[in-house]
Amino acid sequence: xxxxxxxxxxxxxxxxxxxxGDVENIDLDLPEIQELDPQKVITEKLKEATKNHEGEFxxxxxxxxxxxxxxxxxxxxxxxxxxxxxxxxxxxIKKYDNHKAxxxxxxxxxxxxxxxxxxxEINGTIVQPRGDNDFGWDPIFQPEGYDKTFAEMSTEExxxxxxxxxxxxxxxxFLDQHQ
Amino acid sequence: xxxxxxxxxxxxxxxxxxxxGDVENIDLDLPEIQELDPQKVITEKLKEATKNHEGEFxxxxxxxxxxxxxxxxxxxxxxxxxxxxxxxxxxxIKKYDNHKAxxxxxxxxxxxxxxxxxxxEINGTIVQPRGDNDFGWDPIFQPEGYDKTFAEMSTEExxxxxxxxxxxxxxxxFLDQHQ
Numbered sequence: 001x002x003x004x005x006x007x008x009x010x011x012x013x014x015x016x017x018x019x020x021g022d023v024e025n026i027d028l029d030l031p032e033i034q035e036l037d038p039q040k041v042i043t044e045k046l047k048e049a050t051k052n053h054e055g056e057f058x059x060x061x062x063x064x065x066x067x068x069x070x071x072x073x074x075x076x077x078x079x080x081x082x083x084x085x086x087x088x089x090x091x092x093i094k095k096y097d098n099h100k101a102x103x104x105x106x107x108x109x110x111x112x113x114x115x116x117x118x119x120x121e122i123n124g125t126i127v128q129p130r131g132d133n134d135f136g137w138d139p140i141f142q143p144e145g146y147d148k149t150f151a152e153m154s155t156e157e158x159x160x161x162x163x164x165x166x167x168x169x170x171x172x173x174f175l176d177q178h179q
Numbered sequence: 180x181x182x183x184x185x186x187x188x189x190x191x192x193x194x195x196x197x198x199x200g201d202v203e204n205i206d207l208d209l210p211e212i213q214e215l216d217p218q219k220v221i222t223e224k225l226k227e228a229t230k231n232h233e234g235e236f237x238x239x240x241x242x243x244x245x246x247x248x249x250x251x252x253x254x255x256x257x258x259x260x261x262x263x264x265x266x267x268x269x270x271x272i273k274k275y276d277n278h279k280a281x282x283x284x285x286x287x288x289x290x291x292x293x294x295x296x297x298x299x300e301i302n303g304t305i306v307q308p309r310g311d312n313d314f315g316w317d318p319i320f321q322p323e324g325y326d327k328t329f330a331e332m333s334t335e336e337x338x339x340x341x342x343x344x345x346x347x348x349x350x351x352x353f354l355d356q357h358q
Contacts, residue, residue, distance in 0.1 A: 082215065092274075
């Protein structure tokens with residue numbers, strides 16, 4: 001059965017193919033529900049996808065948890081970023097004592113019957129924007145133990161340690177065991 | 180044709196009946212999509228409702244725009260409130276120079292063919308929580324020209340000036356002209 005990655009992002013598709021091998025792409029415009037729990041966001045999307053399509057699907061959702069804000073915004077990061085920009089978020093967090101953050105990728109996989117989740121996380125600190133990569137919040141996230149932000153790293157450097165990569169590898173291990 | 184208010188909130192239903200007269204209640208659990216534009220959130224809900232039900236429907240969405248945060252969080256206020264509480268939001272806004280906020284209710288009405296929107300707004304200031312009413316962000320919103328927060332006002336006082344009441348009255352004027 002074909003394994004379909006539901007994404008509109010060519011970079012994520014490339015990464016998934018490099019780890020998982022044979023992956024097809026399907027770009028469905030699925031509504032994202034308002035939730036702080038990424039598993040709920042993903043579950044609704046997978047239900048919607050399996051209504052109209054047959055096969056195996058996976059989807060990923062990346063969220064960020066700011067300790068100063070008690071974990072807000074989680075999966076709602078894209079809206080905070082749209083309102084404040086990377087610099088606005090960095091300035092906001094600077095006003096708090098705790099600058100720590102966790103980036104998390106959740107992959108949800110549906111074989112048409114069950115849904116399985118695979119989680120990858122990385123801890124870091126929110127800093128003033130550095131690096132000219134303008135991929136989301138990469139310029140303000142500095143992983144623990146590194147002196148570069150994600151935006152200052154090469155794609156290879158970032159992918160070697162990233163939350164998304166960790167989730168992908170767990171997903172691959174699951175697939176290897178079940179195929 | 181029956182006019183159905185989609186809500187699970189008895190207080191809002193009572194207020195709607197007192198202004199609009201003959202209103203039926205239908206409590207559908209419709210997904211809220213992630214959007215900063217309340218009209219998009221409402222449109223998706225009304226589409227979902229009219230898929231499975233016949234008749235006239237309306238729904239309301241209340242959002243809050245914090246000037247210090249460039250208008251964030253809008254309709255996402257419930258999640259910011261869930262993470263930080265009223266005191267956490269007040270403390271966050273205190274860190275900025277601009278404490279102004281606008282509360283907005285959008286009512287979306289579908290007659291089965293078209294969707295019409297009615298907007299009510301009120302400006303105010305975010306203050307430390309006052310008043311023992313624990314309805315959402317009422318304890319931290321002090322309307323312009325008043326020295327009480329919404330939570331310190333009686334229901335009558337609040338309803339006389341509120342964003343929701345203003346939207347309801349515009350909606351009533353529209354219905355009166357079209358029936």
